[in-house]
Amino acid sequence: MFYDVVIPAAGQGKRMKAGKNKLFIELSGIPIIVYTLRVFEDDPNCRKIILSINPAEKDHFNQLMAAYGIKKVKELVKGGGERQQSVYNGLQHAGEEIVLVHDGARPFINQGQISDLCEAASLHGGAVIAVPVKDTIKRATDNKVLETVERSSLWAVQTPQAFRASILKRAHEQAEAEAFLGTDDASLLERIDEQVVIIEGNYDNIKITTQEDLYFADAILHKQKRK
Ligand SMILES: Nc1ccn([C@@H]2O[C@H](COP(=O)(O)OP(=O)(O)OP(=O)(O)O)[C@@H](O)[C@H]2O)c(=O)n1
Numbered sequence: 001m002f003y004d005v006v007i008p009a010a011g012q013g014k015r016m017k018a019g020k021n022k023l024f025i026e027l028s029g030i031p032i033i034v035y036t037l038r039v040f041e042d043d044p045n046c047r048k049i050i051l052s053i054n055p056a057e058k059d060h061f062n063q064l065m066a067a068y069g070i071k072k073v074k075e076l077v078k079g080g081g082e083r084q085q086s087v088y089n090g091l092q093h094a095g096e097e098i099v100l101v102h103d104g105a106r107p108f109i110n111q112g113q114i115s116d117l118c119e120a121a122s123l124h125g126g127a128v129i130a131v132p133v134k135d136t137i138k139r140a141t142d143n144k145v146l147e148t149v150e151r152s153s154l155w156a157v158q159t160p161q162a163f164r165a166s167i168l169k170r171a172h173e174q175a176e177a178e179a180f181l182g183t184d185d186a187s188l189l190e191r192i193d194e195q196v197v198i199i200e201g202n203y204d205n206i207k208i209t210t211q212e213d214l215y216f217a218d219a220i221l222h223k224q225k226r227k
């Protein structure tokens with residue numbers, strides 16, 4: 001099933017404390033964003049990549065795409081102050097069928113799962129990749145525990161997230177109109193009662209967020225190279 005993908009890549013990487021967009025940090029000599037883009041460049045079902053970026057970094061992104069032969073980025077879109085706004089801006093350039101949203105900061109998505117995700121989105125409206133939560137989760141205020149949350153129904157949600165484009169566009173419009181800010185795109189469907197289903201993913205699909213994620217990323221990369 002064909003799809004367009006919106007990749008938000010306009011963050012500042014504050015939690016990484018690298019003093020630059022963390023997507024330019026290299027893993028084994030290759031920038032993180034290149035790993036992410038390659039997954040979609042190599043997927044024959046991906047029609048086009050829409051990349052939301054900070055305009056000040058446009059030349060850097062263009063240089064990387066030229067150097068690594070990335071040809072499917074058909075739109076370089078101005079990102080927003082929040083991830084949700086970067087996705088919203090990208091969505092304006094997406095087609096009318098299936099659209100995926102995938103963090104630039106998740107370079108280890110397994111291509112095999114993307115088609116399952118698209119099928120599910122076509123059937124249900126929205127679908128997310130997620131893994132069962134492994135830790136015991138407690139709710140607390142001011143470090144005082146209020147309760148232990150029942151774990152069997154908890155999922156840690158990742159990207160990609162796939163949607164019927166018309167539903168995602170409507171969900172974003174409504175969130176924008178009501179000044180609602182979510183941490184992922186599926187939450188915008190949930191609040192307008194559109195269905196979102198889970199496709200079980202794997203724990204390697206980490207989002208590179210803080211310094212320690214870089215050595216987890218190196219380990220995952222080495223594991224993948226051994227295959
Ligand atoms: N205004 C923003 C914020 C984030 N992102 C993108 O959304 C993805 C997930 O966001 P996150 O991991 O939070 O990245 P940063 O915002 O860069 O990190 P931080 O929150 O630590 O500053 C990243 O690919 C990031 O580039 C974006 O396009 N626009």
Ligand SMILES: C[C@](O)(CO)[C@H](O)COP(=O)(O)O
Pocket residue numbers: 083103157158159183184185207209
């Ligand atoms: C969309 C996301 O990757 C799902 O896990 C995540 O919510 C991005 O935002 P965060 O603020 O870094 O959690």
